[in-house]
Amino acid sequence: PVHWFTDTVAVQPPGPGGCTATVSVNQWTGGFVATVKVTAGSSAINSWAVTITLPSGATVTNAWNANRSADSGATRWTNVAYNGRVGAGQSTEFGFQANGTAGGLTPACAAG
Known part of the structure; x- marks a missing residue:
């Protein structure tokens, strides 16, 4: 049987010019x-x-709308050409x- 669950975590409230990242997970x-x-x-930003x-x-097997620094462990995700600029209070995904289990993913966002 396939078991799905969704987990959402929000961290790091944005300051002026900052950003927040939240993650939703579908696990099987x-x-x-x-x-x-x-x-x-x-x-x-x-x-x-x-x-x-x-x-x-x-281990990451596929990704979209971002560049990544690694496939496992500590990963850093950066914007691609078309989604770096985000208006005040707006968002992008x-x-x-x-593969494997997501566990409790805790994203941290930094704006440039």
């Missing part, structure tokens, strides 16, 4: 998809970077699919 036996929402604070540490055994 052997893998998961994570959708990460990047929201600008009270000022527009021109670029963003989100760091997420994946649990042991989790990226996502990835991975």
Whole structure:
């Protein structure tokens, strides 16, 4: 049987010019998809970077709307050409699919 659950975590409230990242996870036996929402604070941002540490055994197999620094462990996700600029209070999303278990993913966002 396939078991699905969704988990959403919000961290790091945005300051002026900052950003917040939240993640929603759809988990099944052997893998998961994570959708990460990047929201600008009270000022527009021109670029963003989100760091997420994946649990042991989790390996990214596919990703969209972001560049990544690694497939496992401490990963850094950065905007691509078309989604770096985010208006004040607006958001953009990226996502990835991975093998393993998501556990409690805690994203941190930095704006440029």
